[in-house]
Amino acid sequence: MKNKNDAEQNKQYTRTIMKDYRLYLILLPIIIWYILWFYKPIAGLLIAFKYYQPNLGVMDSDFVGFSNIASLVEGNFSAQFWRAFRNTFVINVYGLIFGFPIPIVLAIAFSEIRNTAYRNVVQTLSYLPHFLSEVTITGLVLTLLYNGEVTTGVFAQLLIDIGLIGESTRIIQSADYFRPMFIITGIWKEAGYSSIVYFAAVMGISPILYEAIKVDGGNKLQELRYITLPGMAPTLTIMIVLRIGQMLSVGYERVILLYNANTYETADVLSTFVLRIGLESGNQSMGASADLFNSLIGFMLVIGANFISREISESSLW
Amino acid sequence: MIRLSKSELIFKIVTVLFVTLFGLLAFYPVIYSFSASISGKIAYEAGQITLFPKDVSFQVYELIYNDKGLWISFINTLFYTIFGTAWSIIISALGAYALSKRRLLFRRQFNFLVVFTMWFNAGMVPLYLNYINMGVDNRWGIIVAFGIQGFNIILLRSFFEAIPKEIEEAATIDGANEFELLTQIFIPMSKAAIATVTLFYATSRWNGYFWARILLNDPRELPLQVYMRILIENYQSLFDDMPVDLPYAADSYIFAVLVVSIIPVLIIYPYIQRYFARGVNLGGVKE
Numbered sequence: 001m002k003n004k005n006d007a008e009q010n011k012q013y014t015r016t017i018m019k020d021y022r023l024y025l026i027l028l029p030i031i032i033w034y035i036l037w038f039y040k041p042i043a044g045l046l047i048a049f050k051y052y053q054p055n056l057g058v059m060d061s062d063f064v065g066f067s068n069i070a071s072l073v074e075g076n077f078s079a080q081f082w083r084a085f086r087n088t089f090v091i092n093v094y095g096l097i098f099g100f101p102i103p104i105v106l107a108i109a110f111s112e113i114r115n116t117a118y119r120n121v122v123q124t125l126s127y128l129p130h131f132l133s134e135v136t137i138t139g140l141v142l143t144l145l146y147n148g149e150v151t152t153g154v155f156a157q158l159l160i161d162i163g164l165i166g167e168s169t170r171i172i173q174s175a176d177y178f179r180p181m182f183i184i185t186g187i188w189k190e191a192g193y194s195s196i197v198y199f200a201a202v203m204g205i206s207p208i209l210y211e212a213i214k215v216d217g218g219n220k221l222q223e224l225r226y227i228t229l230p231g232m233a234p235t236l237t238i239m240i241v242l243r244i245g246q247m248l249s250v251g252y253e254r255v256i257l258l259y260n261a262n263t264y265e266t267a268d269v270l271s272t273f274v275l276r277i278g279l280e281s282g283n284q285s286m287g288a289s290a291d292l293f294n295s296l297i298g299f300m301l302v303i304g305a306n307f308i309s310r311e312i313s314e315s316s317l318w
Numbered sequence: 319m320i321r322l323s324k325s326e327l328i329f330k331i332v333t334v335l336f337v338t339l340f341g342l343l344a345f346y347p348v349i350y351s352f353s354a355s356i357s358g359k360i361a362y363e364a365g366q367i368t369l370f371p372k373d374v375s376f377q378v379y380e381l382i383y384n385d386k387g388l389w390i391s392f393i394n395t396l397f398y399t400i401f402g403t404a405w406s407i408i409i410s411a412l413g414a415y416a417l418s419k420r421r422l423l424f425r426r427q428f429n430f431l432v433v434f435t436m437w438f439n440a441g442m443v444p445l446y447l448n449y450i451n452m453g454v455d456n457r458w459g460i461i462v463a464f465g466i467q468g469f470n471i472i473l474l475r476s477f478f479e480a481i482p483k484e485i486e487e488a489a490t491i492d493g494a495n496e497f498e499l500l501t502q503i504f505i506p507m508s509k510a511a512i513a514t515v516t517l518f519y520a521t522s523r524w525n526g527y528f529w530a531r532i533l534l535n536d537p538r539e540l541p542l543q544v545y546m547r548i549l550i551e552n553y554q555s556l557f558d559d560m561p562v563d564l565p566y567a568a569d570s571y572i573f574a575v576l577v578v579s580i581i582p583v584l585i586i587y588p589y590i591q592r593y594f595a596r597g598v599n600l601g602g603v604k605e
Binding site: 033036040113119125157275278295 | 323333445466471500532546576587
């Protein structure tokens, strides 16, 4: 009985599709694209459980069970792996503490400027670095902070002049300075652009509320505390939840372009660890194990974040 | 003139200062790069350049002008950006159109296939093995296998969904088929969204670095970003090997290269900026 129903159902599907074949033709390219370039590689994660040999390929290499994962978590590679894990997490926490509030402050400040022409100019200037490439941005950072036999970087010289670093400190080569360098580069590149979302939120607050608090004799700080921040609350909540969902992803391109062997101690993150182990040293199975670990935890974080944002507010990103 | 209270006045001054400072700081490195690129070696190495150039000479740009590799990579990047963006936007618009239709069978499942790509990724090693396995380590591979983003598809889809049913029905009665509907009604009616997504795709194509560096072996196929990075990694030794004493510092050369990479962005920037603010705020789309 069930088979008959299935057959009938299939026939009906076929009929609907044939009648409307153009629509399915239009859908086809994106589905093929995702299968080839997104879903097929996911199957490639299988090599995390295999002894991958390039001449055998993903499917024919031998299964080794969890031994790759074991050597990652508590074997030969564990020291490097956990260091990368810790660095990924620490960089994200710093990014959250220092990077997250600045676009919000910027947005509120932008909204305070009543001269629209002037505001447009500063906003436009502050968005610009977002459109420059990571290679350009990091190229600038590395040259401006360069401090070698002679100090040639203008920012390095400035830091020496105000006594923040010693004459002989090589900022780019020193693990101590990697995180601040990375976070500040990120703020410089993205803070202006990230402020757009918050700016829209501030501008969406009804002016009547501001007039009301003025009539009640509230000062500027009270205005911020009781009108502006509560008005931005939905946006703030979503953005912070989403940010937490991204806790295990770091803009690895920027790390690759800024770090070097001397700064691995603080700079090596999961993606760069995978790059060196999996691609450069040719230990693909080990790299894939770290990928799998990273992707799964990242996935859980994103799903959790989205679930929370659905619960606490009407809007969710998906 | 409205009288400002004391707290308002202080607040105003602080915000204006803060915002101005941020805007200037964001732009400063660009100005500085240009100044440093045209300054003389002695002035630069003595650290005399902070904002304005000194001992101005454009000789370093002559070196760039004669750098054939740089121009090849520049043209390559134009090629990758134009064809890559076209490829990405065509596939995304087609997909978004089909996914926006309620009558599409398994619509939820197909949408999930797209949304899932924003939550998960296979990781570097499986992606790399797949790219090699599929033979995309060349010019066309970079165009075909990269640059589709689920977020942009969802953004386009929500635009298409907002187009009134009546318009579509009227066109269908007039005998328009699916392709005509898409090209003559849906796309012209969502110009702003198409422009925004095109902008997103074009920026990521223009700026793309990592996979091009990993996958491309032929030096004649390298995009500007990769060529620039290789220069940045090697310029010091390049200059040490030069037989003649040059009037500009090695750094000036790098700054000039950076300036060359920034100029195209600065040129199109005024035209694109009205689109991206809108695009970002469309981010809060629902399924």
